[in-house]
Amino acid sequence: MNRSFYSFLGLAAKAGKIKTGEETVLKEIRSQSVHLVIMAGDASPNTQKKFKDKSSYYQVPLFIAGNRDVLGHAIGKNSRVIIGVTDKGFAKKLISMLDH
Numbered sequence: 001m002n003r004s005f006y007s008f009l010g011l012a013a014k015a016g017k018i019k020t021g022e023e024t025v026l027k028e029i030r031s032q033s034v035h036l037v038i039m040a041g042d043a044s045p046n047t048q049k050k051f052k053d054k055s056s057y058y059q060v061p062l063f064i065a066g067n068r069d070v071l072g073h074a075i076g077k078n079s080r081v082i083i084g085v086t087d088k089g090f091a092k093k094l095i096s097m098l099d100h
Contacts, residue, residue: 013075034084035091
């Protein structure tokens with residue numbers, strides 16, 4: 001994973017365009033107000049299954065990136081397992097960065 005991805009994720013956080021926390025992000029997926037879900041590679045198997053299933057059902061792209069400490073650090077917080085991106089533009093750019 002490249003540093004520019006995490007820098008851009010931090011920018012999205014500063015702009016207030018992300019949500020974190022399992023329950024919050026699940027609620028956002030259900031209301032279809034997130035355009036991308038980023039999950040830490042060290043999330044529990046149960047958490048991974050739950051978010052893969054929900055994201056698939058609601059057709060929200062889900063990527064696994066880094067670990068909980070890396071994700072938390074990128075957004076200037078403590079460790080984070082799940083991040084939802086609420087802005088279409090930020091989500092699109094992050095997805096394009098993940099695809100390379």
